[in-house]
Amino acid sequence: MSYLVRYSIVILLTLSTAVSAQAWGFFSHRLINRLAVFTLPPEMIGFYKANIDYLTDNATRPDSRRTVVPGEAPRHFLDVDVYGDSAAYKLPRSYADAVALLGEDSLLRHGIVPWQVARMKGQLTEAFRQHDSDRILRLSADMGHYVADACVPLHATHNYNGQLTGQRGIHALWESRLPELLSANYDFFTGPAPYLERPTETIWAAVGRSHAAVDSVLRVERELTQKFPEDRKYGFEQRNNLTVRTYSREFAREYHQRLSGQVERQMRLALRLVGAYWYTAWVDAGQPDLDKLPRTASEAEKQRLAREAAEAVPAPQAAIPGHDE
Numbered sequence: 001m002s003y004l005v006r007y008s009i010v011i012l013l014t015l016s017t018a019v020s021a022q023a024w025g026f027f028s029h030r031l032i033n034r035l036a037v038f039t040l041p042p043e044m045i046g047f048y049k050a051n052i053d054y055l056t057d058n059a060t061r062p063d064s065r066r067t068v069v070p071g072e073a074p075r076h077f078l079d080v081d082v083y084g085d086s087a088a089y090k091l092p093r094s095y096a097d098a099v100a101l102l103g104e105d106s107l108l109r110h111g112i113v114p115w116q117v118a119r120m121k122g123q124l125t126e127a128f129r130q131h132d133s134d135r136i137l138r139l140s141a142d143m144g145h146y147v148a149d150a151c152v153p154l155h156a157t158h159n160y161n162g163q164l165t166g167q168r169g170i171h172a173l174w175e176s177r178l179p180e181l182l183s184a185n186y187d188f189f190t191g192p193a194p195y196l197e198r199p200t201e202t203i204w205a206a207v208g209r210s211h212a213a214v215d216s217v218l219r220v221e222r223e224l225t226q227k228f229p230e231d232r233k234y235g236f237e238q239r240n241n242l243t244v245r246t247y248s249r250e251f252a253r254e255y256h257q258r259l260s261g262q263v264e265r266q267m268r269l270a271l272r273l274v275g276a277y278w279y280t281a282w283v284d285a286g287q288p289d290l291d292k293l294p295r296t297a298s299e300a301e302k303q304r305l306a307r308e309a310a311e312a313v314p315a316p317q318a319a320i321p322g323h324d325e
Contacts, residue, residue: 024148024270025176026060031183032271033059033144039193039275044282047290051137054297058141058305064312075146077111077155077323080211088156088208093200095119110158111323113150117203120146121281128285133293134301144274150203151270156211160323162218170221173247178256178263181249186264193275195283206273213262220258224251 024032034056037048048055065072080087083102092098095115098107107115120143127135154160154171162170179186196202225233228251235248247255256263282288297305 024152024267025172025179028175028179028183028267029059029063029145029148030056031179032148032267032274033141035188036144036193036271036274036278039190039272040279041192043287044279044290047133047293047295048140048278050295051297054137055141055144058138059145061305061308062142062145064309068312071108073323074108074110074112075116076113076149077160078113078150078207079110079158079160080156080207081214082110082158085211088204088211091204093118093204111155113146113155114200114203114207117143117146117150117277118200121199121277124278124281125284128282128288131288131293134298136293137297138301140278143277147203147206147274147277148270150206151210151266151273153210153213153217153266155323156207157214159214159218162221165218165222167218167221167225169247170218173221173252173255174217174263177247177252179267181252182256183264183267186267188268188271190268190272190275193272193279196276196280199277199280202273202276206269209269210266213266216259216262220255224255224258 034052037045037052037055040048062072062075066076067073078088083091092101095107095112095118098115120139124136124139124143127139149155152175154174159165160171162168228248232248233251234245236243236245238244282290
């Protein structure tokens with residue numbers, strides 16, 4: 001692994017200690033967006049590297065909106081098993097067709113992440129066509145989040161936190177605890193971002209791959225729980241001056257080993273796909289010259305982010321249908 005990748009991981013690990021898990025978790029989402037920048041071609045990387053802190057810092061913004069923005073929560077997952085195990089290959093690719101077939105209430109309850117990614121790919125392409133640098137940055141950061149979520153097995157099942165099988169807490173174990181402990185030794189080299197000939201099918205294939213991994217995610221944890229007594233499965237660590245109960249390092253490392261590096265592979269897939277969607281949107285927009293765009297977000301964009309953050313802090317926690325923990 002390159003020095004730059006290791007340095008990025010160390011910095012993000014330092015920043016992540018006070019943040020609770022959501023989706024891939026604060027640390028992983030930011031790392032995925034950050035590393036995706038380095039998959040881009042020379043014509044794009046100058047603009048994206050100049051804004052790498054924006055893309056990193058705002059990688060978790062969709063999670064901050066989940067409980068305060070109506071319609072945000074379903075964008076992060078798809079309960080494939082609710083529609084049948086082969087649903088990732090049979091559900092309509094058009095959102096309008098899916099609404100006609102299943103009803104929008106069902107879709108919003110059981111998730112819309114692949115449709116959300118397909119929609120945002122079109123939006124990002126148009127932002128490139130319009131040379132709208134603020135919108136390019138905003139959509140790139142958000143789209144990176146949703147693409148990464150589609151690569152998480154527990155975002156592809158109704159049993160998203162093991163709540164149906166007596167394994168509550170497995171969500172944070174898989175997508176937060178393992179990356180935070182072990183990702184400094186993960187191999188994140190993916191090569192250059194590829195052009196996606198069929199971007200809609202690509203995100204559906206990612207969801208299908210995630211769903212196919214659900215069985216092993218749950219089974220291996222269940223087997224290890226039989227082996228580890230309670231006092232070895234869990235431990236206590238200091239986080240932000242608080243003592244928190246979490247999965248022990250021993251349990252997490254053996255879980256990683258038994259999964260044969262599954263989390264590492266899915267993170268690598270996520271960052272490769274994030275770069276690929278950014279690149280594909282740029283190509284489809286006619287490959288505009290990004291060197292002519294402003295190198296930083298405008299003052300108006302910074303003020304918008306500040307307002308959004310301020311509005312989220314006092315907002316009441318709304319009930320979320322679907323994945324609510």
